[in-house]
Amino acid sequence: MSSLRLLFLAALAVSATAQNRTTEAGEASIDDPVAECVPYNYPPVTASKTSFPPIWSPATTIVAGDSAAMATFSAMSSSIPNIAPRGTLMGNFSNVSYPATDPDCWWTWDQCTTPKISGLANDTATVPEPRTLGFGFDDGPNCSHNAFYDYLTSQNQKATMFYIGSNVMDWPLEAQRAIVDGHQICVHTWSHHYMTSFTNEGAFAELYYTLQAIKLVTGVTPTCWRPPYGDVDDRIRYIAKQLNLSTIVWKENSEDWEFGSVAGVTNQTVYDNYAYLVSNLSAGTFNTAGTIMLTHELNNYTMQTAIDNYPKLRAAFDALVPIAVALNITHPYAETNYTMPTFQQYVSNASASASASSASAAAASQTPGSRNGGTSSQQPQVTVGLFMFALTMLASASAVLA
Numbered sequence: 001m002s003s004l005r006l007l008f009l010a011a012l013a014v015s016a017t018a019q020n021r022t023t024e025a026g027e028a029s030i031d032d033p034v035a036e037c038v039p040y041n042y043p044p045v046t047a048s049k050t051s052f053p054p055i056w057s058p059a060t061t062i063v064a065g066d067s068a069a070m071a072t073f074s075a076m077s078s079s080i081p082n083i084a085p086r087g088t089l090m091g092n093f094s095n096v097s098y099p100a101t102d103p104d105c106w107w108t109w110d111q112c113t114t115p116k117i118s119g120l121a122n123d124t125a126t127v128p129e130p131r132t133l134g135f136g137f138d139d140g141p142n143c144s145h146n147a148f149y150d151y152l153t154s155q156n157q158k159a160t161m162f163y164i165g166s167n168v169m170d171w172p173l174e175a176q177r178a179i180v181d182g183h184q185i186c187v188h189t190w191s192h193h194y195m196t197s198f199t200n201e202g203a204f205a206e207l208y209y210t211l212q213a214i215k216l217v218t219g220v221t222p223t224c225w226r227p228p229y230g231d232v233d234d235r236i237r238y239i240a241k242q243l244n245l246s247t248i249v250w251k252e253n254s255e256d257w258e259f260g261s262v263a264g265v266t267n268q269t270v271y272d273n274y275a276y277l278v279s280n281l282s283a284g285t286f287n288t289a290g291t292i293m294l295t296h297e298l299n300n301y302t303m304q305t306a307i308d309n310y311p312k313l314r315a316a317f318d319a320l321v322p323i324a325v326a327l328n329i330t331h332p333y334a335e336t337n338y339t340m341p342t343f344q345q346y347v348s349n350a351s352a353s354a355s356a357s358s359a360s361a362a363a364a365s366q367t368p369g370s371r372n373g374g375t376s377s378q379q380p381q382v383t384v385g386l387f388m389f390a391l392t393m394l395a396s397a398s399a400v401l402a
């Protein structure tokens with residue numbers, strides 16, 4: 001390894017520790033994705049870890065001694081529809097025999113979104129406003145998301161973020177950023193497994209502890225969730241409903257998460273899916289109702305692809321809005337002091353600020369460290385910063401050696 005490369009790595013390490021990793025604003029100002037993803041200690045999470053299931057393990061049971069969770073589960077357990085768990089946590093349904101009539105409205109079977117059991121609301125898979133895209137991202141908060149969230153902010157664009165409970169516990173300051181930036185947070189389960197495979201208690205725990213984690217870290221209690229892989233049936237919908245969670249799936253699929261992990265899904269596949277969305281729009285497919293596309297805050301590829309395709313979507317659709325905004329849900333959380341704009345308010349603000357945004361972007365580029373600055377304008381800052389750290393390292397190394 002060249003000494004220049006060593007110096008570069010040393011500079012990275014120092015710049016990571018030099019950041020203030022105790023506040024949302026401090027964490028949001030880190031430009032380097034490697035530094036962003038160095039774990040940090042957030043005392044409220046550390047103090048509560050034993051009240052939660054192990055991070056990234058399937059939440060198969062209520063945490064021992066959690067009487068509040070047990071009381072909430074007991075209140076619903078006798079009325080949960082009598083539908084058996086199916087398949088494996090990883091979605092192997094090869095052993096499952098299931099009637100073609102789809103008695104349980106199992107999305108994985110035939111993309112059913114209209115429950116068979118009365119009292120359950122239809123899933124949200126499209127949005128009522130014409131030529132509108134319900135804009136959202138699964139699997140966050142990702143530790144390396146600052147470039148992506150900076151970009152959304154530079155476009156004055158809000159989205160619906162479907163957060164995984166385990167990621168919220170690992171990256172609490174990143175979860176807080178969603179609220180600060182004006183995005184909507186929904187639940188995406190504790191450990192991201194196939195929900196119809198869990199027992200009633202397990203399905204409850206996957207949702208309940210994600211709600212608790214988001215509340216602990218951000219202060220809000222979401223009212224919506226998205227099943228990983230879309231895997232939901234009337235039993236799981238019922239459990240979600242008892243936790244005041246409405247079910248949001250999707251109609252279009254970018255397949256972005258499959259790039260690099262599923263054979264046959266290439267970069268071209270993903271870009272084509274974005275292009276089809278726009279050509280379908282031009283063909284009139286969304287003239288009476290808009291749609292929702294599955295996209296992810298999973299890794300650099302999915303976030304960068306969302307950025308690269310954003311201008312096309314923004315130019316083509318009449319509106320790109322968080323799901324709550326598309327549905328005029330102005331109070332997206334149980335805590336009623338948080339509000340989101342109505343669809344009309346969002347759209348008129350977006351068009352009013354469209355011309356102003358190029359001016360403010362230019363202003364932001366002259367304000368180093370500005371929260372609203374675009375990533376490209378911050379790039380020279382990183383380089384200068386690293387170089388300075390490298391010099392400091394060199395200076396202190398020679399001091400030690402001396």
Ligand SMILES: *[C@@H]1O[C@H](CO)[C@@H](O)[C@H](O)[C@H]1NC(C)=O
Binds near residue numbers: 020
């Ligand atoms: C980080 O920022 C917070 C809030 O501004 C401040 O209270 C704290 O002392 C800072 N920590 C460090 C290590 O600078």
Ligand SMILES: *[C@@H]1O[C@H](CO)[C@@H](O)[C@H](O)[C@H]1NC(C)=O
Binds near residue numbers: 092093094095
């Ligand atoms: C699914 O489970 C069956 C056994 O029931 C097994 O034969 C098959 O290999 C599994 N498939 C995958 C993809 O693991």
Ligand SMILES: *[C@@H]1O[C@H](CO)[C@@H](O)[C@H](O)[C@H]1NC(C)=O
Binds near residue numbers: 087092093094
């Ligand atoms: C399928 O059923 C067989 C026999 O009951 C069992 O051994 C196997 O683990 C099951 N596989 C899956 C994926 O459920």
Ligand SMILES: *[C@@H]1O[C@H](CO)[C@@H](O)[C@H](O)[C@H]1NC(C)=O
Binds near residue numbers: 114122
């Ligand atoms: C649910 O969807 C079905 C099929 O599209 C529709 O007929 C029904 O009116 C919807 N129910 C509600 C409450 O919107």
Ligand SMILES: *[C@@H]1O[C@H](CO)[C@@H](O)[C@H](O)[C@H]1NC(C)=O
Binds near residue numbers: 072243
């Ligand atoms: C669901 O919302 C209702 C009405 O606001 C509330 O009384 C109830 O406690 C909530 N249930 C849960 C599990 O939070």
Ligand SMILES: *[C@@H]1O[C@H](CO)[C@@H](O)[C@H](O)[C@H]1NC(C)=O
Binds near residue numbers: 267268271308
């Ligand atoms: C995917 O394709 C786009 C458009 O051709 C290109 O800009 C981008 O760099 C490609 N990404 C990868 C990871 O190949």
Ligand SMILES: *[C@@H]1O[C@H](CO)[C@@H](O)[C@H](O)[C@H]1NC(C)=O
Binds near residue numbers: 276277280285
């Ligand atoms: C959009 O276009 C693609 C490719 O032409 C097609 O396969 C798909 O069914 C269309 N989707 C909708 C909702 O019209």
Ligand SMILES: *[C@@H]1O[C@H](CO)[C@@H](O)[C@H](O)[C@H]1NC(C)=O
Binds near residue numbers: 033143144167298
């Ligand atoms: C977050 O994104 C980075 C790439 O930028 C990736 O290496 C990492 O695995 C992601 N983290 C999670 C928890 O998905």
Ligand SMILES: *[C@@H]1O[C@H](CO)[C@@H](O)[C@H](O)[C@H]1NC(C)=O
Binds near residue numbers: 147301304
């Ligand atoms: C993806 O990684 C490249 C190379 O490190 C970086 O320039 C870009 O900002 C990253 N994109 C996002 C959205 O994080």
Ligand SMILES: *[C@@H]1O[C@H](CO)[C@@H](O)[C@H](O)[C@H]1NC(C)=O
Binds near residue numbers: 129342
């Ligand atoms: C949202 O509210 C506007 C009026 O402000 C109305 O025109 C529109 O139909 C509403 N949309 C939904 C989905 O309720």
Ligand SMILES: *[C@@H]1O[C@H](CO)[C@@H](O)[C@H](O)[C@H]1NC(C)=O
Binds near residue numbers: 219335337338
């Ligand atoms: C909402 O109220 C809660 C508790 O009453 C408080 O902690 C929180 O800061 C408030 N949030 C806003 C945005 O006003």
Ligand SMILES: *[C@@H]1O[C@H](CO)[C@@H](O)[C@H](O)[C@H]1NC(C)=O
Binds near residue numbers: 156350356
């Ligand atoms: C309206 O636009 C301004 C920027 O032009 C932005 O600061 C503000 O957050 C937007 N408000 C809403 C409700 O989107």
